[in-house]
Amino acid sequence: MRLELRGITKRFGALVANDHIDLVVAPGEIHCLLGENGAGKSTLMNVLYGLYQADEGQILLDDEVRTFDGPGDAMAAGIGMVHQHFMLVPVFTVAENVMLGHESTRAGGVLDLDSARDRVTEIAGRFGFHVDPDAVVEDLPVGVQQRVEIIKALSRDADVLVFDEPTAVLTPQETDELMAIMRQLRDEGAAIVFITHKLREVRAVADRITVVRHGKVVGEASPTATDGELASLMVGRAVQLTVRKDAPRPTESELVVSDLRVTGADGQVLVDDVSFTVRGGEVLAVAGVQGNGQTELTEALVGLQGSVSGSVRLDGKELVGRSVRRILQSGVGFVPEDRSEDGLVGEFTIAENLVLDRTDGPPFVRRGALQLATRDEFAREKVAEYDVRTQGIETRVGRLSGGNQQKVVLARELSRELRLLVAAQPTRGVDVGSIEFIHKRIVETRDTGIPVVVVSTELDEAVALADRIMVMYRGRVVGIVPATTPRDVLGLMMAGVPPEEASGTDPENEGDVA
Amino acid sequence: MTATTVDAAGPDARAAQRTVSTATWKAAVGLGVVLVLYALLLLLAPHEGSARFALSTSTDFVVLSTIVVPAMATAWVCGAVGLLVLGYAVVRTRAGRRVPTWAIAVFAVALLVGFLAWAAAGSPRDLSVVGLLGGAVGLSVPLVYGALGGVVGERAGVVNIAIEGQLLAGAFVAAIVGSITNSPWAGLVAAVVASALVALVLGAFTITYKVNQVIVGVVLNVLVIGLTSFFYSELLVPNAETLNSTTRFERLPIPLLESIPVIGPVLFNQTIVVYLMYIAVPAVWYALFRTRWGLQVRAVGEHPKAADTVGIDVVKARYRAVLIGGAVVGLGGAFYTVVSINQFGREMTAGAGFIALAAVIFGKWDPLRAALAGLLFGFATNLQNVLSVVGSPVPSQFMLMLPYLVTLLAVAGLVGRSRAPAASGTPYTKE
Numbered sequence: 048m049r050l051e052l053r054g055i056t057k058r059f060g061a062l063v064a065n066d067h068i069d070l071v072v073a074p075g076e077i078h079c080l081l082g083e084n085g086a087g088k089s090t091l092m093n094v095l096y097g098l099y100q101a102d103e104g105q106i107l108l109d110d111e112v113r114t115f116d117g118p119g120d121a122m123a124a125g126i127g128m129v130h131q132h133f134m135l136v137p138v139f140t141v142a143e144n145v146m147l148g149h150e151s152t153r154a155g156g157v158l159d160l161d162s163a164r165d166r167v168t169e170i171a172g173r174f175g176f177h178v179d180p181d182a183v184v185e186d187l188p189v190g191v192q193q194r195v196e197i198i199k200a201l202s203r204d205a206d207v208l209v210f211d212e213p214t215a216v217l218t219p220q221e222t223d224e225l226m227a228i229m230r231q232l233r234d235e236g237a238a239i240v241f242i243t244h245k246l247r248e249v250r251a252v253a254d255r256i257t258v259v260r261h262g263k264v265v266g267e268a269s270p271t272a273t274d275g276e277l278a279s280l281m282v283g284r285a286v287q288l289t290v291r292k293d294a295p296r297p298t299e300s301e302l303v304v305s306d307l308r309v310t311g312a313d314g315q316v317l318v319d320d321v322s323f324t325v326r327g328g329e330v331l332a333v334a335g336v337q338g339n340g341q342t343e344l345t346e347a348l349v350g351l352q353g354s355v356s357g358s359v360r361l362d363g364k365e366l367v368g369r370s371v372r373r374i375l376q377s378g379v380g381f382v383p384e385d386r387s388e389d390g391l392v393g394e395f396t397i398a399e400n401l402v403l404d405r406t407d408g409p410p411f412v413r414r415g416a417l418q419l420a421t422r423d424e425f426a427r428e429k430v431a432e433y434d435v436r437t438q439g440i441e442t443r444v445g446r447l448s449g450g451n452q453q454k455v456v457l458a459r460e461l462s463r464e465l466r467l468l469v470a471a472q473p474t475r476g477v478d479v480g481s482i483e484f485i486h487k488r489i490v491e492t493r494d495t496g497i498p499v500v501v502v503s504t505e506l507d508e509a510v511a512l513a514d515r516i517m518v519m520y521r522g523r524v525v526g527i528v529p530a531t532t533p534r535d536v537l538g539l540m541m542a543g544v545p546p547e548e549a550s551g552t553d554p555e556n557e558g559d560v561a
Numbered sequence: 562m563t564a565t566t567v568d569a570a571g572p573d574a575r576a577a578q579r580t581v582s583t584a585t586w587k588a589a590v591g592l593g594v595v596l597v598l599y600a601l602l603l604l605l606a607p608h609e610g611s612a613r614f615a616l617s618t619s620t621d622f623v624v625l626s627t628i629v630v631p632a633m634a635t636a637w638v639c640g641a642v643g644l645l646v647l648g649y650a651v652v653r654t655r656a657g658r659r660v661p662t663w664a665i666a667v668f669a670v671a672l673l674v675g676f677l678a679w680a681a682a683g684s685p686r687d688l689s690v691v692g693l694l695g696g697a698v699g700l701s702v703p704l705v706y707g708a709l710g711g712v713v714g715e716r717a718g719v720v721n722i723a724i725e726g727q728l729l730a731g732a733f734v735a736a737i738v739g740s741i742t743n744s745p746w747a748g749l750v751a752a753v754v755a756s757a758l759v760a761l762v763l764g765a766f767t768i769t770y771k772v773n774q775v776i777v778g779v780v781l782n783v784l785v786i787g788l789t790s791f792f793y794s795e796l797l798v799p800n801a802e803t804l805n806s807t808t809r810f811e812r813l814p815i816p817l818l819e820s821i822p823v824i825g826p827v828l829f830n831q832t833i834v835v836y837l838m839y840i841a842v843p844a845v846w847y848a849l850f851r852t853r854w855g856l857q858v859r860a861v862g863e864h865p866k867a868a869d870t871v872g873i874d875v876v877k878a879r880y881r882a883v884l885i886g887g888a889v890v891g892l893g894g895a896f897y898t899v900v901s902i903n904q905f906g907r908e909m910t911a912g913a914g915f916i917a918l919a920a921v922i923f924g925k926w927d928p929l930r931a932a933l934a935g936l937l938f939g940f941a942t943n944l945q946n947v948l949s950v951v952g953s954p955v956p957s958q959f960m961l962m963l964p965y966l967v968t969l970l971a972v973a974g975l976v977g978r979s980r981a982p983a984a985s986g987t988p989y990t991k992e
């Protein structure tokens with residue numbers, strides 16, 4: 048089925064999320080929609096899927112104008128979507144999730160689970176993988192959950208399939224497998240829209256590329272274009288994609304973590320006897336698929352986890368068991384994973400957020416009273432230094448873009464006297480321009496001679512920043528390897544394969560993207 | 562092309578995530594404390610004499626002889642059983658495993674029998690076991706219906722704090738309609754409608770206007786109490802003969818089943834409303850877990866957005882569930898005025914709705930467990946009645962606290978980890 052979007056415009060108040068976007072996707076083609084976070088890709092697809100109503104424009108299927116009042120209509124018309132955040136009910140089984148919304152029933156409204164099971168097995172079989180229809184979704188690894196999403200879309204005979212940032216949660220190997228599935232679907236005649244901001248994947252799988260920036264189509268690109276060309280089209284200017292850094296100059300300072308264990312409320316060992324050392328002047332990148340203990344590891348380092356055993360020594364001083372305040376006072380800077388949840392108070396101004404951790408004394412507090420003049424001067428200085436794009440220091444932080452919010456967090460953490468920097472997902476949801484800036488700052492911090500721990504689920508980022516890479520899987524350290532380790536080896540390690548074994552595998556088994 | 566074959570278990574099988582035991586001493590310590598209190602009671606206030614447990618009445622089909630036991634000896638034997646369970650609990654916890662529910666049940670029953678023997682010792686009257694259990698079933702009716710309605714609402718994502726108000730509205734309207742028509746059936750239907758109307762208001766505010774569900778529920782309770790109290794004194798009291806004097810449902814013994822010793826008179830010599838309850842409990846379970854309707858209800862209560870993206874109308878599904886839940890609660894409301902007694906009294910539900918809410922949580926949002934929890938709370942209420950008839954030495958004020966104490970202990974101590982429907986309490990907003 049041929050999908051055509053004509054002049055789609057969607058406004059949210061004053062913000063124009065989609066500005067007269069045209070897009071044609073033919074059957075048997077993978078059409079890549081490339082753009083930064085916030086460029087309007089997901090909005091466009093939500094319009095297509097009936098979740099939003101377009102203010103202007105038309106949706107055509109096989110040259111016939113269609114309107115969708117809700118996802119139900121879109122699905123009935125043959126549009127399927129694999130959502131970025133899986134639309135699966137975690138406590139339901141695979142079969143229940145697949146049948147939800149178009150349940151087949153026997154007499155008396157009784158669910159016909161058998162036919163749903165058969166459907167799951169049949170569709171999974173077509174793609175050569177196996178999914179237990181009776182497995183509860185929340186117990187499945189994310190890669191398998193995504194397959195359930197795909198099966199769900201296919202079980203309704205979707206001819207147009209939208210993949211919304213599908214690779215964000217996958218290991219490189221799982222990504223390769225997903226791409227194989229996408230190609231197979233294309234070869235069977237489906238029209239596929241693939242939304243992403245990862246250049247590597249675009250070039251690997253796309254037949255055609257449309258680039259979106261600030262809600263507008265800014266051009267088409269050929270899959271043979273270089274990363275640099277695609278990136279500058281996406282961002283609108285030339286972009287430095289690699290991180291420039293010199294060889295590390297180790298100092299005396301060091302962070303020694305030994306046998307660190309974090310236990311969750313239900314007895315799950317989230318960080319399992321993790322030991323590593325980071326020298327001053329060195330970046331240790333913690334790689335791994337999201338949810339393998341990285342979050343808990345960073346939180347344990349700054350004292351935010353409850354049930355922690357083992358030892359964390361910074362320059363010989365034990366940090367485990369200390370309060371968060373004392374850990375911060377001993378010189379730990381922390382960029383949390385979720386800045387809107389843990390890093391900033393959205394309703395506070397930039398100035399207030401910049402001194403959140405400095406309210407225990409001079410220069411910002413004297414005799415219990417806030418020193419507003421000092422604070423504002425400090426804030427203006429930092430806003431200029433970190434290039435925070437804003438109308439002023441009185442702007443509420445919640446109104447800033449992701450990149451500018453992250454710069455505020457970074458400015459606050461780096462403006463203290465630091466002896467250790469822990470940065471979790473420092474560039475998640477941040478525009479390419481800000482990523483450059485943040486990476487530069489992290490490298491500069493390393494060069495002041497303190498240990499730096501960076502957690503990233505984006506392998507490219509981990510490789511770019513790291514002097515050494517530590518891969519975590521299910522709470523354990525799979526291995527600590529040099530930053531020059533090949534991507535496919537790292538990818539296998541992210542799936543739990545020990546480094547010796549991973550580097551020994553036959554490269555022909557590897558995916559074609561690696 | 563050949564697709565890559567990947568097993569769902571995949572490479573992760575090589576390193577399953579470790580878990581460590583989180584067995585706590587909560588259960589064992591709790592049992593120990595109760596056992597110590599029990600022993601202290603026996604030591605400080607010994608009650609010589611014998612306790613008489615009547616298992617049947619003279620009119621029963623099978624007349625069983627009254628069991629007479631020496632009170633203190635029985636109480637101590639029961640205490641010893643409790644001690645055995647405690648020992649088992651300690652061994653289990655040491656081994657890092659949970660204390661099973663059956664052990665706690667054995668413990669509770671043993672100490673209960675011991676306590677009854679102690680309380681009934683020397684009383685001239687027999688302690689009627691049938692009366693104790695049968696009354697418990699009766700008293701649990703509004704709790705069970707209330708809990709069932711609450712489960713349905715919460716499974717769809719709407720917390721129903723207004724069960725109390727729904728019960729009261731049902732009881733009030735059933736009294737008036739039942740009196741005017743002289744038909745308990747009409748009263749029952751009217752109660753269902755009245756309670757569903759309260760649910761409709763709850764739905765309008767929480768689903769359509771997205772007001773905080775707890776606040777709406779609390780306000781609705783206060784509103785219904787105020788309205789019924791006002792109309793009670795202004796309307797029902799002056800016209801008690803015509804408007805507040807219902808015909809009650811008769812007891813309807815079921816032939817054959819009724820003749821089973823003990824169980825027969827307890828379960829099968831009840832009114833139609835109780836028999837309806839026997840049907841409603843499995844019916845609600847079946848509807849929630851085996852039908853299309855139930856799957857959609859649970860989906861909107863767990864992940865409304867996912868339900869929306871597969872074409873389920875979340876708002877409609879929630880309204881439907883809240884209204885059905887309200888109707889079920891209404892059956893419990895009718896119990897007060899067309900089954901239990903034949904007239905309405907000011908605030909006669911006396912917090913039953915809140916106990917039903919506790920039963921929802923204690924029952925882990927499962928209709929069968931919630932109904933059992935309702936039965937437990939009903940039993941606690943009736944225990945207090947029976948003991949005051951027997952003439953127990955415990956001051957009646959303390960006995961009145963019993964149902965609430967059991968509720969508190971059950972929800973705080975025994976419920977363990979339970980998980981509410983993920984979206985329960987959260988209004989659904991399309992972006």
